Amino acid sequence: MDQGAAPPGRPRATLTDVARVAGVSAKTVSRVFSGGPVSDETRRRVEAAAASLRFRPNHLARDLRSGGTAATLGFVIGRVTNPFYAQVAAGVERVAAEHGLTLLLAASEDDPATERRCTASMLAQRVRALLLVPAGDDQSYLSPDAEAGTPMVCVDRPGQGLDADSVVLANREGAAAAVRSLTAAGHRRVAFVASPGDVHTHRERLAGYRDALREAGVVDTARWERLVPTPDLLEEAVHGLVRRPDAPTAFLAGNGRASAAVLRALGPSSDRAVIGFDDLDLADVLGLTVVAFDAVALGEQAARLALARVREPDRPTEHVVVPTRLVRRGSGERPPRTGA
Amino acid sequence: MDQGAAPPGRPRATLTDVARVAGVSAKTVSRVFSGGPVSDETRRRVEAAAASLRFRPNHLARDLRSGGTAATLGFVIGRVTNPFYAQVAAGVERVAAEHGLTLLLAASEDDPATERRCTASMLAQRVRALLLVPAGDDQSYLSPDAEAGTPMVCVDRPGQGLDADSVVLANREGAAAAVRSLTAAGHRRVAFVASPGDVHTHRERLAGYRDALREAGVVDTARWERLVPTPDLLEEAVHGLVRRPDAPTAFLAGNGRASAAVLRALGPSSDRAVIGFDDLDLADVLGLTVVAFDAVALGEQAARLALARVREPDRPTEHVVVPTRLVRRGSGERPPRTGA
DNA sequence: TTGAAAGCGCTAACAA
DNA sequence: TTGTTAGCGCTTTCAA
Numbered sequence: 001m002d003q004g005a006a007p008p009g010r011p012r013a014t015l016t017d018v019a020r021v022a023g024v025s026a027k028t029v030s031r032v033f034s035g036g037p038v039s040d041e042t043r044r045r046v047e048a049a050a051a052s053l054r055f056r057p058n059h060l061a062r063d064l065r066s067g068g069t070a071a072t073l074g075f076v077i078g079r080v081t082n083p084f085y086a087q088v089a090a091g092v093e094r095v096a097a098e099h100g101l102t103l104l105l106a107a108s109e110d111d112p113a114t115e116r117r118c119t120a121s122m123l124a125q126r127v128r129a130l131l132l133v134p135a136g137d138d139q140s141y142l143s144p145d146a147e148a149g150t151p152m153v154c155v156d157r158p159g160q161g162l163d164a165d166s167v168v169l170a171n172r173e174g175a176a177a178a179v180r181s182l183t184a185a186g187h188r189r190v191a192f193v194a195s196p197g198d199v200h201t202h203r204e205r206l207a208g209y210r211d212a213l214r215e216a217g218v219v220d221t222a223r224w225e226r227l228v229p230t231p232d233l234l235e236e237a238v239h240g241l242v243r244r245p246d247a248p249t250a251f252l253a254g255n256g257r258a259s260a261a262v263l264r265a266l267g268p269s270s271d272r273a274v275i276g277f278d279d280l281d282l283a284d285v286l287g288l289t290v291v292a293f294d295a296v297a298l299g300e301q302a303a304r305l306a307l308a309r310v311r312e313p314d315r316p317t318e319h320v321v322v323p324t325r326l327v328r329r330g331s332g333e334r335p336p337r338t339g340a
Numbered sequence: 341m342d343q344g345a346a347p348p349g350r351p352r353a354t355l356t357d358v359a360r361v362a363g364v365s366a367k368t369v370s371r372v373f374s375g376g377p378v379s380d381e382t383r384r385r386v387e388a389a390a391a392s393l394r395f396r397p398n399h400l401a402r403d404l405r406s407g408g409t410a411a412t413l414g415f416v417i418g419r420v421t422n423p424f425y426a427q428v429a430a431g432v433e434r435v436a437a438e439h440g441l442t443l444l445l446a447a448s449e450d451d452p453a454t455e456r457r458c459t460a461s462m463l464a465q466r467v468r469a470l471l472l473v474p475a476g477d478d479q480s481y482l483s484p485d486a487e488a489g490t491p492m493v494c495v496d497r498p499g500q501g502l503d504a505d506s507v508v509l510a511n512r513e514g515a516a517a518a519v520r521s522l523t524a525a526g527h528r529r530v531a532f533v534a535s536p537g538d539v540h541t542h543r544e545r546l547a548g549y550r551d552a553l554r555e556a557g558v559v560d561t562a563r564w565e566r567l568v569p570t571p572d573l574l575e576e577a578v579h580g581l582v583r584r585p586d587a588p589t590a591f592l593a594g595n596g597r598a599s600a601a602v603l604r605a606l607g608p609s610s611d612r613a614v615i616g617f618d619d620l621d622l623a624d625v626l627g628l629t630v631v632a633f634d635a636v637a638l639g640e641q642a643a644r645l646a647l648a649r650v651r652e653p654d655r656p657t658e659h660v661v662v663p664t665r666l667v668r669r670g671s672g673e674r675p676p677r678t679g680a
Numbered sequence: 681t682t683g684a685a686a687g688c689g690c691t692a693a694c695a696a
Numbered sequence: 697t698t699g700t701t702a703g704c705g706c707t708t709t710c711a712a
Binding site: 072 | 411427487603604
Binding site for chain 1: 706
């Protein structure tokens with residue numbers, strides 16, 4: 001945890017220095033930089049003095065004095081390299097920037113202890129609101145801070161033990177819609193393949209898959225469900241499925257990595273239908289039908305919810321569901337094998 | 341720029357409150373939370389008091405008092421939705437977290453004025469170091485702050501008018517290596533297709549493309565170079581190229597979007613060789629040969645450079661080049677048309 | 681429109 | 697190992 005020493009090259013000018021050079025009081029300089037009634041003539045003098053001293057206002061001091069919260073929005077994501085969270089963070093950043101706030105970003109790496117450290121750090125930095133992709137299965141430890149006035153929003157998964165706003169994807173409905181389009185085309189033997197990075201999301205998608213098959217009169221789906229512990233086992237799982245006597249004629253991949261694995265395992269000339277959850281680069285080139293969603297919008301919604309609660313702390317808790325949509329590109333439109 | 345009011349729900353406990361409840365001095369509580377010699381018995385009492393008061397230390401105050409810089413690393417990226425920057429940011433975050441720092445992220449949207457606002461905001465927040473993907477063509481305005489002791493690192497593009505460390509990709513070498521593999525296979529008519537999001541990167545890649553063709557004795561390359569202003573014109577450009585009497589037998593795509601456009605325009609059964617710059621989801625499924633690079637490593641390097649300069653402000657300026665590697669998957673290995 | 685004094689929450693520099 | 701005093705840079709409150 002060596003943070004490195006912080007040796008100032010040349011000492012920085014302070015507001016008081018600027019005041020002295022400009023021949024005004026500190027408060028007047030403050031008004032120039034933080035808004036307030038200042039005459040044009042005075043403003044000019046102050047700005048000239050500030051420029052000559054290379055003055056940079058110190059927000060640490062400003063935020064400490066006034067109110068005690070910084071102009072930042074904290075966001076604790078799961079795995080930092082997951083491109084999905086990157087898109088969500090992009091949405092948060094965009095809304096934050098619109099409101100003059102900066103994004104403070106940290107990753108829990110899906111570890112509950114790290115989640116605690118990250119959230120603690122952000123609360124210590126007095127973020128204006130805290131957005132969180134819950135990693136552990138208990139966020140009740142955040143309740144005191146929520147009550148103390150830091151708005152919290154759970155993103156992508158609902159938090160547990162914490163009465164917070166939330167924004168999640170329509171995972172169950174999206175999976176069901178995908179499978180419905182398969183059963184409508186006559187498919188009955190549909191597989192679900194995934195390597196569950198996070199439990200909640202995949203439980204929902206699996207439930208949606210089962211919903212749609214049940215609606216079509218298919219109940220014994222367990223034989224086509226493959227939730228493997230690590231992504232490198234996905235291809236093997238697909239190979240195992242196609243060798244079965246009741247081999248599936250269609251596949252729903254639970255996430256992006258699973259989509260790639262299914263396509264790789266089936267080969268380019270397969271006649272089995274495939275739908276992936278989550279859109280991917282080159283999916284259109286490949287003709288891959290997917291359940292798509294707007295991850296950036298999810299982040300934007302989360303940030304808006306957070307800011308709404310900053311303004312109005314007592315508003316009722318809100319749970320937003322971001323819809324998915326089925327993007328048909330061919331691979332999901334292949335009919336069941338006639339001989340099957 | 342409405343940041344919303346910040347109405348505290350219940351007033352937060354301060355270090356002094358904890359001290360009173362624990363029956364010790366404020367400084368002792370400070371030592372418990374920021375490290376220092378404290379007896380086990382005292383520590384226990386302080387921690388109990390802190391827990392009962394739901395105390396959260398205030399880093400704003402701590403950082404203001406001690407040294408004046410926050411435990412954050414600032415990173416100003418270009419376009420926030422660009423997945424490349426997301427990967428780079430992931431690398432920065434990882435290294436920052438290892439050192440107990442949080443990532444402060446903002447996007448310039450490739451606009452010089454926004455870049456200035458973002459950097460100003462971060463400097464006002466007293467980031468320990470500032471990483472920047474330069475958007476405008478002049479970063480000299482940051483020199484005073486660099487001299488005042490805030491380490492700066494330019495990422496992905498060199499900054500101009502600023503003597504800062506930098507980390508960039510081996511764009512020129514990567515493009516040259518790709519084209520060399522094509523000319524080695526006998527290709528002479530090689531196209532370069534891109535929609536330059538940023539000037540520097542594409543100028544370098546184009547230069548590498550020309551280098552390699554010149555080495556192979558091909559000099560009049562302009563007829564196969566297509567730098568179109570917007571991505572939606574890429575496919576059209578490819579169609580135009582293949583209709584030429586001297587149509588290219590191979591393509592180098594300047595970035596990910598260009599790769600997708602080339603593949604889409606050529607169609608699935610094309611016999612022309614294609615190499616893309618930047619790896620993509622499903623590129624392996626498609627058999628797309630690419631110039632790949634480690635964007636996360638680029639971010640890690642940048643963060644390490646920044647932290648090295650925090651520790652040692654007077655070390656010589658360092659310019660790191662992150663290598664690329666050619667990943668052969670088939671599409672780049674197609675021989676030139678025999679009849680061409 | 682401007683200024684003087686006080687203090688936000690914490691820690692540096694002492695001392696004990 | 698613990699406490700006291702002062703003050704980080706700024707803004708609040710009040711007054712002029």
